Amino acid sequence: MATPGTQGSPAASPTSGRAPVQWAAIAVGAVFLLVGVLGFIPGITTNYDTMTFAGHHSGALLLGVFNVSVLHNIVHLLFGVLGLALSRTFNGARGFLIVSGIIYALLWLYGLVIDHDSAANFVPVNTADDWLHFGLAVGMLALGLILGRTNAPDDKRHV
Numbered sequence: 001m002a003t004p005g006t007q008g009s010p011a012a013s014p015t016s017g018r019a020p021v022q023w024a025a026i027a028v029g030a031v032f033l034l035v036g037v038l039g040f041i042p043g044i045t046t047n048y049d050t051m052t053f054a055g056h057h058s059g060a061l062l063l064g065v066f067n068v069s070v071l072h073n074i075v076h077l078l079f080g081v082l083g084l085a086l087s088r089t090f091n092g093a094r095g096f097l098i099v100s101g102i103i104y105a106l107l108w109l110y111g112l113v114i115d116h117d118s119a120a121n122f123v124p125v126n127t128a129d130d131w132l133h134f135g136l137a138v139g140m141l142a143l144g145l146i147l148g149r150t151n152a153p154d155d156k157r158h159v
Helices: 020-038 070-086 090-113 127-147
Strands: none
Touching: 020 070, 020 090, 020 127, 070 090, 090 127
């Protein structure tokens, strides 16, 4: 029988010690990084030539649907980097998912109350973005709260 920490044992695997909430933060962070990069690729982002740094005048649409700007793409990249960095610890991953979920819930509400054709739409967002933000808020909060209900990544209790 292999001793803990030796090759072939569960303790030696690269995934040992990672809680599901940490894997969720890695996945969410990776998706945000991908979306941030894709927002800068012409073709994947339609009307790329109309992209502005910020503001509601940006006509660029990620996947032809979601309004983006340079600032919007940078925000996605930052969320991605934060997700990956904070996934290193259980509390960091849980905090990332919950706080990001709250931020996206607030962004969803903000998108619902502002005039999308006004200077208040500085990110910018459109109706598709608003509902995506709602879905992200629900998803990240659920992941953070459900997967993060214990701080013991190696918890062996039976439910």
